[in-house]
Amino acid sequence: MLNVFVGGDHACGINVTGYVICRGGNDHGKIDVPNHGPNEFSGLAVGLNHTCGLRMNKTVVCWGGGGGDVTDNVVGNSFEAIVAGLDFTCGLSSKNLSVVCWGQGWVRNGLGLLSLGSILPGPCVRSVSDCECGIYTQSDSLCSGSGVICMPCGVASSVPPVSPLSPPIRASHSRPLRRGLLAFAIVGSIGTFVGICTVIYCLWTGICCGNKKIHNSVQPTITNAAHNAPQLSNSSQVSRSSTIRRQASRAFRRQRSGTSSKHADREEEFTFADLALATDNFSHENKIGAGSFGVVYKGKLLDGREVAIKRGETSQKAKEFQDKESAFDSELAFLSRLHHRHLVRLVGYCEEREEKLLVYEYMKNGALYDHLHDKKNVEMNSSLLNSWKTRIKIALDAARGIEYLHNYAVPPIIHRDIKSSNILLDANWVARVSDFGLSLMGPESDSEHRPTKAAGTVGYIDPEYYGLNVVTAKSDVYGLGVVMLELLTGKRAIFKSSDTDNGNGGTPITLVDYAVPTIISGELAKILDKRVKAPEANEADAVELMAYTAIHCVNLEGRERPTMTDIVANLERALSLCDNSHSSISSGQISIISE
Structure with a gap:
């Protein structure tokens, strides 16, 4: 199924072949889908006893009863989107971008088909060129004459009809045509001669005969703007709407953002044979994990360097369900220009036919996830991570890496x-932060970007981003907040309630729902990871500071979450508390980040 919509006791969806399928209760004929062709519908709205479909031509058809009773004001009109209540339906009118509602529930309450007035269906952006899929025709009035509103991709834009083409002009063998052909022949001859000279020069100097190509990049210049590391605050931040550009083309990979540096790193382009040899032909024994677009193997290059090699999936099934090309391009584009102590460094890459591989420096101690959730790590002395100071230090390292992405990367x-x-x-x-296959870049790290399909991992994904399809830097803040809760509790982002101290069932529960109420109630000690020795006085203050920072990071509203600069400042403070037994946090310091 491409999507699914759920009502009271029935559900409908559009499958991969473009047909609508409904299952469940059939009171009033709500699952009796009318005859239609493939890809006729772009969306559905499902209520208690009715179903409505939005056709590709923007007209609406409803079946069932209760909330699908359309009137003459709906039939024949066009809509950009539709949604359903229990016994009524509402649509966004294409004519004037107002909300129009119909159905028994709407009429029964005396509301009729009242227009609710024009609304803002998306963020206003600065330039028409930023809208890949066209613009709303009402942009001028809704954006107060400054900016435009992008149409969501997949919805046809209201573009004025193109005027009929003029009759073709029959070519004649005129004198200007003969002159053009002569000029073309002369230019072509000169170009051929220059090409031959270039090939001879390459062969003579040996420039074109190297065994390895070099992929150049430059490190973006870090600005000198001072950061005063303010404490966490709940004040709202003004966000400026702008679009985000996903840099995924090969042409972009060859361009490097930022000011050139004479110490710029260089990424090698390896052959597939080199990397197959380094991994013992990608043997199962060398497999160490998986990334956004493929499997990761440990390898050893001929010069003795230990590396991690991510190989893109090549199976036909994998190609159908993932954007391997985009993920590969994203990682290469980002990592080749990012240089920071807390970001995994890219060594090189390989592109041969269908094969796409990335080569990273090898991380000897693996992923944080494995240390926290490895079944072998059940004793206090089984892992170096079983100390509060180390866990706070790891959270701080990750925060510094993300802060670099948000504040110092250009863009x-x-x-x-x-x-x-x-x-x-x-x-x-x-x-070190790794895996940039899903990363996006934009002109402002703290601004909202145009809607894009939500991506991420369940349990870590920002609920505001998932619900509104608007991504900001605060989406990363939410993910880091979940990681900090993992470090505090030792539990996965989503786990069975039987894993909790008091749980007696197997219901899945999110770590946020499990930990946040307990921390707010002042009972943090109840949920701390038992594999780590109970924190001493100074460590208790540090752990509490990280806990309060974490619960602010996972606030449902992005504007209520701290910035990465705030988080780094608090974690630096927490780490210093671990090193100084005479230091402690005053109640005033805690109160500024608590509810």
Whole structure:
């Protein structure tokens, strides 16, 4: 199914062949889908006893009873989108972008088919060129004459009809045509001569005969703007609407953002044979994990360097269900220009026929997820991570890496998939953020970007982003908040309630729902990971500070979450408390980040 819509006791969806299918109770004929062709409907609205469909031509048809009783004001009119209540339906009129509702529930309450007035169906953006799928025709009035509103992709835009083409002009063998052909022949001859000279020069100098190509990149310049590391605040931040551009083309990969640096790193382009040899032909024994577009293997290059090699899936099934090309391009584009102690470094890449591989520096201690949730880690001394100071340090490392993406990358970058399995640990237990296959970049890290299909991992994905399809830097903040709760409790982002101290069932529960109420009630000690020794006085203050920071990170509203600069400041404070037994947090310091 491409999508599913659920009513009272029936559900409808559009399958991959473009047909509407309904199942469940059939009171009033609500699952009796009218005859239709493939890809005739773009969306559905399902109520208690009715179903409505939005056709590709923007007209609406309803079946069943209660909330699907359309009138003459609905039949023949066009709509951009429709939604259903229990016994009524509402649509966004294409004519004037007003909301129009119909059905028994709406009429019974004396509301009739009243227009609710024009609304803003999306953020106003600065330029028409930012709208890939056209613009709303009412943009000028809704944006107060400044900016336009992008149409969501998949919905046809209201574009004026194109005037009929003029009759073709019969070509004649005129004198200007003969002159053009002569000029073309002369230019072509010159171009051929220059090409031959270029090939001879390459062969003579050996420039074109190297065994390895070099992929150049430059490190973006870090601005000198001072950051005063303010404490966490609940004040609203003004967000400026702008669109986000996903940089996924090969042409973009060759361009590097930021000011050039004479110490710029260089990414090698390896051959597939080199990487197959390094991984023992990608043997199962060398498999160490999976990323956004493929499987990760440990490898050893001929020069002795240990690396992690991510190989894109090549099976036909994998190609159908993932955007491998886009994920590969994203990681190569981002990592080749990002250089930070807390980001995994890209060593090189390989592109041969269908094969796409990325080569990273090897992280000896693996992923944070494995250390927290490995069944072997059941004792206090079984892992170096079983100390509060180390766990706070790892959270701080990850926060610093994400802060670099938000504040210092040019342009800023939103990771979109912050989770414990994407936080890797090197030989010195320094944490580094990895996997940029889902990352996006835009002109402002704190602004809302145009709607895009929600991506991420269940349990870590920002509920505001998932519900509204509007991504901001605060989406990464939410993911890091869940990771901090993992570090505090030792539990997965989603786990069975039987895993809790008091649970006696097997109902899945989110870590946020489990931990936040307990922390707010002042009973943090009840949910702390038992594999870690109970925090001492100074550690208790540090753990409490990280806990209060975490619950603000997972606030349902993005504007109520702290910035990464705020988070780094608080975690630095928490780490210093672990090192200083005479320090403690005053009640005033805690109150500024508590509800």
